Amino acid sequence: xxxxxxxxxxxxxxxxxxxxxxxxxxxxxxxxxxxxxxxxxxxxxxxxxxxxxxxxxxxxxxxxxxxxxxxxxxxxxxxxxxxxxxxxxxxxxxxxxxxxxxxxxxxxxxxxxxxxxxxxxxxxxxxxxxxxxxxxxxxxxxxxxxxxxxxxxxxxxxxxxxxxxxxxxxxxxxxxxxxxxxxxxxxxxxxxxxxxxxxxxxxxxxxxxxxxxxxxxxxxxxxxxxxxxxxxxxxxxxxxxxxxxxxxxxxxxxxxxxxxxxxxx
Numbered sequence: 525x526x527x528x529x530x531x532x533x534x535x536x537x538x539x540x541x542x543x544x545x546x547x548x549x550x551x552x553x554x555x556x557x558x559x560x561x562x563x564x565x566x567x568x569x570x571x572x573x574x575x576x577x578x579x580x581x582x583x584x585x586x587x588x589x590x591x592x593x594x595x596x597x598x599x600x601x602x603x604x605x606x607x608x609x610x611x612x613x614x615x616x617x618x619x620x621x622x623x624x625x626x627x628x629x630x631x632x633x634x635x636x637x638x639x640x641x642x643x644x645x646x647x648x649x650x651x652x653x654x655x656x657x658x659x660x661x662x663x664x665x666x667x668x669x670x671x672x673x674x675x676x677x678x679x680x681x682x683x684x685x686x687x688x689x690x691x692x693x694x695x696x697x698x699x700x701x702x703x704x705x706x707x708x709x710x711x712x713x714x715x716x717x718x719x720x721x722x723x724x725x726x727x728x729x730x731x732x733x734x735x736x737x738x739x740x741x742x743x744x745x746x747x748x749x750x751x752x753x754x755x756x757x758x759x760x761x762x763x764x765x766x767x768x769x770x771x772x773x774x775x776x777x778x779x780x781x782x783x784x785x786x787x788x789x
Contacts, residue, residue, distance in 0.1 A: 529752060532748065534745075535746065552565070571656050571749070573654050574653050575652050581634065582632065585628065585629070588626040591621075591623075592621045593658070593699075593708055594619045594655045595653060604630050605629035605630075606627055617674070618687055624665040656708065658777075660702040672698045672699050680714070683774070690704065690706060709775075714769045715766055721757060727755075731749070731772055736760050736761060736772060741758075
């Protein structure tokens with residue numbers, strides 16, 4: 525059920541792009557899946573849960589005026605872009621690309637192909653990731669890239685600030701984004717352990733792994749999300765029947781989208 529100021533979005537209601545090398549589930553309007561009643565929440569425009577088959581991925585394509593954060597849950601993803609940045613993204617590594625005035629990049633599950641990036645055997649499993657897009661405070665500017673590892677202990681049964689421009693978390697954010705009103709928090713919860721959600725006008729809670737109980741609202745299973753409006757402070761507790769626990773991603777946002785933002789993207 526949903527409580528006051530809370531909307532629950534079940535995994536089964538998300539739009540789906542599948543077949544072949546990509547299995548992707550979208551929380552908001554994306555690509556050919558358009559719903560004028562579901563374009564964004566707060567300043568979050570995209571929350572895609574992707575599985576990319578070995579030896580494949582997104583070939584070179586472009587973005588502009590967007591902060592793109594990628595969080596890998598299992599496997600590894602190779603990033604390369606037109607600004608000369610390259611890197612391997614794996615679980616526990618925070619990664620951000622600022623598209624700025626325009627950037628081209630690729631994302632693939634095939635790091636073994638390029639010995640200059642990674643020395644490993646060919647992958648046999650899909651890479652599982654969540655990619656999130658938020659609107660920057662201003663358009664244009666130089667493209668940018670950053671990645672930084674977060675220690676396991678920083679995520680275990682507590683929130684780590686994966687990415688943020690929010691002043692309250694500036695000294696804790698692993699990577700900075702060009703948005704001074706938003707921050708991405710992540711936690712890995714052992715069975716029965718909990719964290720408390722922050723207070724903010726907009727909170728987007730996503731459960732990519734496991735199941736949790738959202739105080740006052742009931743169970744959220746893998747792929748479920750909750751959109752909370754001015755109703756923070758609730759506890760999120762990992763289900764005791766999930767032997768491996770649960771992982772959660774929370775966007776804390778202190779501003780929403782303007783109509784100009786929506787039309788521009």
